[in-house]
Amino acid sequence: MTSVLSSLGNALPLARSGSYWFPPQASDVAAGHDFLYDFTLWLCIVFFVAICGATVYFTLKYRKRLGHEAVRTATHNTKLELAWSIGPLMLLMAIFGISTYWYLHMISPPKDEYVHQIDVNAQRWNWTFKIKGEGLDGTYECAKLHLIKDRPYQIVMTTPDNDVIHSLFIPAFRLKQDCVPGRYNKLWFRPTMTHDEAGLEDGFDLFCTEYCGTGHSDMITKVMVYNTEAEWKAGVVADGDLTTKPALDRGRMIYERLCKSCHTIDGSALIGPSFKGLWGKSKEMESGASHKVDSSAEGRTYLRESVLTPGKEIVKGYPNQMTPFTWGDKTDSYLEGIEAYLESLKD
Amino acid sequence: MAGGVVEKPADPAAGGDVYRPLAVNYINKFKGIGNWLITLDHKRIGIMYLGAVTFALLLGGLFAILLRTELLFPGTAANPEVIASNDWYNKFFTLHGAVMVFLFIIPGIPASMGNFILPMQLGAKDLALPRVNLMSLWLYWIGTVFFIGVLVLGGLDTGWTLYPPYSSGRDVQLTLIFAYTAVFILGFSSILTGLNFIVTMHKLRPPGMGMYDMPLFLWALYATSLIQVLATPVIGITLGLSIVEHLFKIGIFLPEYGGDPVMYQHFFWFYSHPAVYIMVLPAMGVQSEIIATFSRKHVFGYKAIAWSSIAIAAIGFIVWGHHMFVSGQSPTAGIIFSFLTFLVAIPSAIKVFNWVATLYKGSIDLKTPMIYGLNFIYLFGVGGLTGLFLASTANNVHLHDTYFVIAHFHMVMVGSVLNAFLGGVHLWWPKMTGRMYSEFWGRIAAIFVFLGFNLAFMPQFVAGTRGMPRRYANYLDEFTIFHQLSTIGAYLLGLGVVIQVTYLIHSLFKGKQAPPNPWGASSLEWQSDSPPDHHNFTAKPIVMGPYDYENWEYVSENRGWVLKREVVETRKTLAKADH
Numbered sequence: 072m073t074s075v076l077s078s079l080g081n082a083l084p085l086a087r088s089g090s091y092w093f094p095p096q097a098s099d100v101a102a103g104h105d106f107l108y109d110f111t112l113w114l115c116i117v118f119f120v121a122i123c124g125a126t127v128y129f130t131l132k133y134r135k136r137l138g139h140e141a142v143r144t145a146t147h148n149t150k151l152e153l154a155w156s157i158g159p160l161m162l163l164m165a166i167f168g169i170s171t172y173w174y175l176h177m178i179s180p181p182k183d184e185y186v187h188q189i190d191v192n193a194q195r196w197n198w199t200f201k202i203k204g205e206g207l208d209g210t211y212e213c214a215k216l217h218l219i220k221d222r223p224y225q226i227v228m229t230t231p232d233n234d235v236i237h238s239l240f241i242p243a244f245r246l247k248q249d250c251v252p253g254r255y256n257k258l259w260f261r262p263t264m265t266h267d268e269a270g271l272e273d274g275f276d277l278f279c280t281e282y283c284g285t286g287h288s289d290m291i292t293k294v295m296v297y298n299t300e301a302e303w304k305a306g307v308v309a310d311g312d313l314t315t316k317p318a319l320d321r322g323r324m325i326y327e328r329l330c331k332s333c334h335t336i337d338g339s340a341l342i343g344p345s346f347k348g349l350w351g352k353s354k355e356m357e358s359g360a361s362h363k364v365d366s367s368a369e370g371r372t373y374l375r376e377s378v379l380t381p382g383k384e385i386v387k388g389y390p391n392q393m394t395p396f397t398w399g400d401k402t403d404s405y406l407e408g409i410e411a412y413l414e415s416l417k418d
Numbered sequence: 419m420a421g422g423v424v425e426k427p428a429d430p431a432a433g434g435d436v437y438r439p440l441a442v443n444y445i446n447k448f449k450g451i452g453n454w455l456i457t458l459d460h461k462r463i464g465i466m467y468l469g470a471v472t473f474a475l476l477l478g479g480l481f482a483i484l485l486r487t488e489l490l491f492p493g494t495a496a497n498p499e500v501i502a503s504n505d506w507y508n509k510f511f512t513l514h515g516a517v518m519v520f521l522f523i524i525p526g527i528p529a530s531m532g533n534f535i536l537p538m539q540l541g542a543k544d545l546a547l548p549r550v551n552l553m554s555l556w557l558y559w560i561g562t563v564f565f566i567g568v569l570v571l572g573g574l575d576t577g578w579t580l581y582p583p584y585s586s587g588r589d590v591q592l593t594l595i596f597a598y599t600a601v602f603i604l605g606f607s608s609i610l611t612g613l614n615f616i617v618t619m620h621k622l623r624p625p626g627m628g629m630y631d632m633p634l635f636l637w638a639l640y641a642t643s644l645i646q647v648l649a650t651p652v653i654g655i656t657l658g659l660s661i662v663e664h665l666f667k668i669g670i671f672l673p674e675y676g677g678d679p680v681m682y683q684h685f686f687w688f689y690s691h692p693a694v695y696i697m698v699l700p701a702m703g704v705q706s707e708i709i710a711t712f713s714r715k716h717v718f719g720y721k722a723i724a725w726s727s728i729a730i731a732a733i734g735f736i737v738w739g740h741h742m743f744v745s746g747q748s749p750t751a752g753i754i755f756s757f758l759t760f761l762v763a764i765p766s767a768i769k770v771f772n773w774v775a776t777l778y779k780g781s782i783d784l785k786t787p788m789i790y791g792l793n794f795i796y797l798f799g800v801g802g803l804t805g806l807f808l809a810s811t812a813n814n815v816h817l818h819d820t821y822f823v824i825a826h827f828h829m830v831m832v833g834s835v836l837n838a839f840l841g842g843v844h845l846w847w848p849k850m851t852g853r854m855y856s857e858f859w860g861r862i863a864a865i866f867v868f869l870g871f872n873l874a875f876m877p878q879f880v881a882g883t884r885g886m887p888r889r890y891a892n893y894l895d896e897f898t899i900f901h902q903l904s905t906i907g908a909y910l911l912g913l914g915v916v917i918q919v920t921y922l923i924h925s926l927f928k929g930k931q932a933p934p935n936p937w938g939a940s941s942l943e944w945q946s947d948s949p950p951d952h953h954n955f956t957a958k959p960i961v962m963g964p965y966d967y968e969n970w971e972y973v974s975e976n977r978g979w980v981l982k983r984e985v986v987e988t989r990k991t992l993a994k995a996d997h
Contacts (some may be wrong), residue, residue: 092883100812107812108883115803122774126795129777133713134784141714141781141967152722155771156764163760163806170810171753177815178749232673235584238744238819242885245816247744251680252583253673256746276894280819280887282577283584285504288493288890 089269097264097275097296098244103173105245111166118159177246180259181223189216191228193237193250193279194394196286196332202311206304211311214328216277216294218262219303226258231394238281241294243269249281262296285342286332314404322412325405333393336416343393344386350417357385364413374413375406437933437977439852440956443949458548461950463555464534465850468843470558471530474521475836476919479912481514486874486908489901493892507891508575513568515578516597520604521562523835524693527700528646529558529611531842532639534850536615538943538950539633541959542622547614554614557607564600568593577889579690582671582682586660598657605650608696612646615639624942626961633941633964634710634723638703641727642696645734649692656685680745687738695734697831699727701838702769705794708841709773711939712788713780716965719772726765733762743814752811759809766802770795785937786860790841793868797833801826804879819889821900822882825875832871840867840918845939847922848932852949855929859921863914870910877903933978938970945981960989 089095096102133139180186190201202217203210218224228250230237239258240247248258266274274293283290297303313321326336326346333342344354351370353363362373362384376383379402381393398405444461454462488507491500498504533551537544545551568574574593576585585594619632619640629637659670660682669676702723710717717723739747739755773795782788804826807813817823847855878886881900886893893901935944943950945959960981962969970979 092880094885104812104816107810108807111806111810111813115806119799119803122770122799123796125774126777126792129774129780130782130784130792133777133780133782135781139781142779143716143968144779145718146716147719147721151775152719152768152772156768159767160761160764163763166806166810167757167760170756170812173812174749174753174756174810174815177812233583233587235587236581236679240819240885240887242816247815247818249745251673251678251746253676253678254680254746276885278885278887282508282581282889284508284575287508288504288887288892289498291894 093245094243094275095264095269095271096243096245097262097269098241098246099261099263100173100177101243101245101263103176107166107169107173110169114162114166178259180225181261184223186223186225186259188225188227191216191226191239191250193228193230193239193290194234195283195392196279196290197329198239198277198279198290198292202307206300207307211307213307213311215274215292215306215310217303217306217310218294218296219300220262220265220296220298223259223261226260227255228258229253229255234394235283236281237279237283237290240278240280241275242278243275243294247280262294265296265298266294289332313408314401316408318408318411319415321405321408322410322415323408325408326412329396340389343389346413347416348418350413355387357387357391360384364410366410366414371406371410374410378406378409435974435977437931439931439949440947440951442952443852443947444952445852445949447952456552458544458552459952460533460537460544460548460551461850461954463551464530464532466555467525467533467558468530468850470562471522471526472919474517474562475526475839476915478514478518478522479915481510481517482908483912485510485514486905488891489893490905492895492898492901498892504891505575506573508889509573511889512574512577516568516574517565518831519578519693519697520601521565523697523831524608525558525604525611526697526835526839527704527842528615528639528642528696529554529607531704531839531846532611532615532700535846535943536618536636536639537622538849538946538954539636539941539964540618540622540627541624541942541945541955541961542618543953543955545614546618546621550610550614554607554610557603557610561600561604561607564596564603567596568600571596579686581686582660582679583673586664587672587674590664598661602654602657605654608646609650612643612650615643616647624959624961630721630724631961631963633703634706634717634720634727635700635703635941637724638699638706638727641731642699642703644728645692645696645699645731649689649696649735652685653689653693656682656689659685680742680747683742683745684738687741688735691738691741692731692734694827694830695730697835699730701794701834702727704838704842704845705773705791705834706769707939707941708787708791708794708838708845709776710965711845711937711967712783712785712791713777714783714938714967715776715778715780716963716967717772718775718778719768720965722768723772726768729765730762733758733765737762740809740814743811744818749811756809756811756814760806763802763806763809770799770802784861785844786855786857786864787841787845787937789861789864789868790837790844793864793871794834794837794841797829797837797868797871801829801831801833804829817882819887820882821878821886821888824888825878825882828875828878832875837867840864843922845937846943847925848936849943849946849948849950851926851929852932852947853925853929854932854936855925856921859917863917863921866910866914866917870907870912870914873907874904874911875907877901877907931976933976935970935979938967938972938979940964940966940970944979960986962989 093105192199200213200216201210202213230250230252232252234252237250238247244260246260248256274295277292277294279290295306313324335341335345336347338345338347349364351365353361355361364370364374378396381395382391385391444459488500488502493500571593574597663670667675671677671679671682706717706723737755737759739751740759743752877900881897886897932948934948941964942959946955969981969985971982972979
């Protein structure tokens with residue numbers, strides 16, 4: 072059974088560039104998933120046409136009209152009823168069998184080769200992919216998921232305890248897994264197509280599919296799949312290493328990545344106060360104290376606390392909702408960037 | 419003269435061929451709102467429920483129109499608003515779901531039509547426990563008041579599923595407490611109704627009516643009631659645990675206290691999946707009555723339909739895990755839940771096959787309820803079959819939480835429940851109000867509902883398979899066409915419902931007097947007057963099979979269908995012989 076299905080999976084016509092129903096098949100489970108979908112779809116179409124066809128035919132043929140009377144037919148027919156119970160049951164078991172075969176594949180990473188691990192942290196409302204590996208000097212925190220074609224990956228994901236459930240969904244891979252606070256969920260896959268091959272210059276879509284509030288529908292990023300390790304490395308470094316960029320660019324990129332979903336730069340309030348005109352202005356806090364961001368020692372202390380321990384002082388009129396950020400040895404460099412960016416937004 | 423029973427030959431010269439309704443019926447017997455509010459009459463309670471759930475349907479529908487309008491255009495992170503902000507969109511879909519599920523779909527058919535029709539189909543004067551029935555209505559109202567409170571206090575944005583930690587993990591909103599309270603109280607309303615129905619069906623069947631002689635609507639209500647009584651307490655317990663967790667900081671569902679959010683999902687779906695069958699089973703019951711009545715045929719496979727209701731109720735308890743294939747639940751559990759889910763498809767399929775077989779060699783009359791009956795077969799067909807994709811673990815991983823799921827469950831919920839609700843309202847409208855609705859407008863509205871519904875949800879299947887996640891206030895440009903078609907469909911569906919409300923209200927004032935039995939249906943309620951007496955029947959109804967249509971003959975539009983004289987005579991002779 073297993074080998075039959077497996078060869079079936081390999082022999083499937085590859086709708087690699089995507090079909091009417093689905094995006095491109097970019098992982099090694101996509102073809103199996105689509106085969107199961109088509110199999111079920113055609114079975115459903117047969118039954119649906121039979122049921123609706125019979126309904127329409129009977130409705131027309133036995134419509135109420137002069138001279139036509141209902142005929143009393145058998146009130147039941149055990150053989151017929153058993154047939155239309157057991158027949159469909161067998162077909163359902165066939166669907167169940169194929170489904171379970173592919174599902175087992177989806178949840179079982181290969182045992183005979185090295186599986187690259189990527190840790191994922193989801194928080195309202197952005198993704199952080201912690202990418203490490205050969206040729207990289209340490210772990211890079213990327214906003215996009217960077218992969219090399221045909222390598223197996225294991226994603227280990229979580230979300231901070233004071234955050235909410237998210238779900239990582241890559242339609243082109245046909246895969247999805249929830250990120251639950253307090254748990255480490257895992258998901259493995261093997262990308263089989265680069266984003267260039269799929270004709271997607273910006274990468275494959277990656278969505279959050281567990282409702283997480285205001286920015287849920289903007290919690291979208293991209294999956295980049297490369298042919299070679301060199302391309303991959305360049306992609307990871309460009310995405311993940313902000314410390315090499317000039318302070319203002321660094322600040323803008325951090326804003327785009329981490330701050331944008333709650334803070335505007337046009338003066339309007341979102342979840343938190345706008346960054347526009349923040350620089351150098353005293354703001355009243357819930358505690359009654361007053362703080363401002365500028366390049367003085369006090370201003371920098373307040374900025375640092377606002378990012379690393381945001382619950383400590385809350386600007387009056389806003390909810391205490393921000394997740395603390397931890398950047399390790401990049402903290403100073405990032406804060407420097409944010410400071411430069413805020414200054415650029417002063418009135 | 420009792421309802422449809424001809425006791426003496428009609429004498430046209432003496433005006434005997436005209437049906438004269440009762441001068442005093444259940445509607446005008448007692449006057450004043452106060453009398454309605456404390457009534458023990460199951461018919462009045464049923465009517466008040468019907469009014470309340472219709473209000474909920476329109477309110478939930480209004481939210482649907484608002485959220486569909488927001489989705490007319492993609493919106494972007496920088497410029498998210500079409501008509502409302504992301505936060506308002508989140509409130510729209512939460513309130514749409516919560517109002518529809520808790521205030522319309524769950525109580526909808528059993529509480530309105532079940533209350534009104536169940537005792538009459540048994541030839542009884544009332545439910546077994548009339549005071550409990552009134553209490554259930556009052557609990558429903560109190561629950562509704564709390565829901566209105568949620569609206570007035572600024573709405574709720576947690577989704578109707580109220581998943582922690584999103585719902586309860588942060589600073590708990592007052593509206594969440596209101597929503598919890600509402601769901602808790604509505605649960606008791608539901609339990610009391612279910613309990614009452616079970617007792618009534620066991621204790622108040624007339625002599626000569628065994629369980630297998632009951633109309634299938636009652637079997638469906640029986641199965642529904644079992645679930646209501648057994649499953650509903652679990653949602654109460656769940657919400658109770660959540661409150662205990664907050665008060666005493668005990669880790670149950672919240673990770674910050676050491677709890678597990680996935681546990682909430684288990685608890686929640688342990689109720690809410692069976693609740694899906696609380697919604698669907700009564701609809702299937704109404705459907706069986708409509709199909710049989712308007713084909714003038716005995717339902718094919720009575721016992722199979724009856725027992726499939728019970729089978730659905732039983733298996734429905736052990737499939738909840740299919741809502742959680744990607745939650746982190748163990749894959750082994752996932753495979754078992756998938757298997758069980760496939761099993762529950764069989765009894766549903768049996769029902770559909772039996773309805774189609776009932777049409778065979780019938781005399782099919784496309785009156786408004788029957789159009790809804792045929793809509794039901796089609797829409798439930800789509801909804802049921804697309805469930806197979808979702809029952810497959812391998813497909814579900816991709817389709818979970820996409821628009822495919824939205825389309826699937828709307829096809830099932832609206833395709834079956836809304837269709838059966840509207841079909842049932844039209845079927846029993848003459849009995850409940852004593853008035854005939856406009857058949858012309860009835861058919862027009864039914865067609866609007868059908869077309870609007872398909873346009874609203876068919877495109878969502880494709881959006882879903884292509885990866886459109888649910889609960890998105892903004893979306894990527896590539897999904898625009900599906901959303902726009904869907905929104906136009908929602909408007910059409912809304913228009914159909916508005917037409918309906920209009921002509922039904924119009925019929926209350928201007929509609930023709932309804933005869934006792936306008937359809938030639940054979941269950942006992944049609945032997946009462948239209949509208950019925952305060953005690954339901956002015957003479958003991960003649961007990962016979964619910965699908966013995968041969969016993970009835972059509973007299974005129976005004977008199978409707980009456981029992982054949984020989985049937986009445988035979989029964990009288992039999993009755994005398996018994997004494």
